[in-house]
Amino acid sequence: MKTDPILILSTGRCGSTMISDILGKHPKVLSLSEFFVPLGSAAFSNKAPTGPQMWQILSQQTPALRMMLEDGIVVDEGLYPFNSPQARFTPKNIPPILSVALPHLTDAHEALYDELELLVKARPRCPLAEQYQFLFEALANKYQRDVWVERSGGSFMIAATLLKLFPQAKVIHVFRDGRDTALSMSQHHNFRLLLAMLQKSQSLGIDVFKAWHKPHIGPQKLWLEKLLMPFFNTRQMKSQEFPLVEYGKLWSNMILAGSAILATLPKDRLLSVKFEAVQQDPRKELNELIRFISPELEDAHWLDTVSQIPRPTRSKYRELSEAERLALTQACEPGLKILGYPL
Structure with missing residues (x-):
């Protein structure tokens, strides 16, 4: 059985990691977690790479990622065991696909890395989408899976590009109440850094949210990234503190940009997954999720197992003071209305 590519798109901090982990437990699903985002702009910088050029994309840090890692900014979801005596890499030279994606698939991630190299x-030059399709299908065949699903945190930032690269993809949009998402973002240093970079870009006259609507396949965005790097001081940025409402505005702007992109999809290629609904009725929601990918993937044993994973949690934004709740709700209001949350 072969199915269309599956992309999980979201703002991040909304439960998409949990969905990726749940799908990874299905015997026929290859769950690719944090594959594209760690590659940075280099992931889409070459329209038709050779095999060696493709490997460079997968194995070498972009200037932005290198600067972040050198300043001690490591993805919280990172799975590579840097403290292990057998570890071959450090944060300063870790290949992007080894930070999360390959350890998410196997404990023998370094052997898999060597095999993939x-x-x-050995691949000939061909269109970028074909290079990725070949790689993902090779991994699916290796692990005897029928379908691959890619999820990266904050993937709304590259949604237009991913959908241009994989025009036949089905999309799973995972979302959560923006007020709780904003609270989670405020406690995550990657989003603090993102907010600082967005504000710096805006001060330089660059409308980042407008850019998210445009697919970027080619070297232009990578050149822009290299041009902007001298203006960014990640060591200083990661220590910046922002009011909670700024994270609410960030979330809402991401929802506005992402929703505009998702609106271009046919209804049968889009599934919206509400985090709170998965917590409240995991069996119903997860069965709908797997059927959306393909009805042939229904698996009673898998469903019995993974339905035990989601657990109801309290809404933390409700614990804020009344003034803080009102301010945060106002900041999130445009996105909340689009997703149908009560104000």
């Missing part, structure tokens, strides 16, 4: 480097 030989496989990818």
Whole structure:
């Protein structure tokens, strides 16, 4: 059985990691977690790479990622065991696909990395989408899976590009009440850094949210990234503090940008997954999720197992003072209305 590519798109901090982990437990689903975002702009910088050029994309840090890692900014979801005596890499030279994606698939992630190097480097020049399709299908065949699903945190930032790269993809949009999402963002240093970079870009006259609507396949965005890097001081940015309402505005702007992109999809290629609904009725929601990917993937044993994973949690934004709740709700209001949350 072969199915269309599946992309999980979201703002991040909304339960998409949990969905990726749940799908990873299905015997026929290859769950690719944090594959594209760690690659940065380089992921889409070459329209038709050779095998060696493709491997460079997968294995070498972009200037932005290198600067972040050198300043001690490591993705919280990182799975590579840097403290292990057998670890070959440090945060300063970790290949992007080894930070999360390959350890998410297997404990033998370094052996898999070496295997993929030989496989990818032997490829001829061909369109970028074909290179990714070949890699993902090779991994699916290796682990005897029928479908691959990619999820990266904050993937709304690259949604237009991913949908241009995979025009036949089905999309799973995972979302959560923006007020709780904003609270989670405020406690995550990557989003603090993102907010600082967005504000700095705006001060330089660059409308980042407008840029998210445009697919970028080619070197232009990578050149822009290199041009902007001297203006960013990640060591200083990661220590910046922002009012909670700024994270609410960030979330709402991401929802506005992402929703405009999702609106271009046919209804049968889009599934909206509400985090709170998965918590309240996991069996119903997860069965709908797997059927959306393909009815042939229905699996009673898998459903019995993974339905035990989601657990209801309290809404933390409700614990804020009344003034803080009102201010945060106002900041999130445009996105909340689009998703149908009560104000």
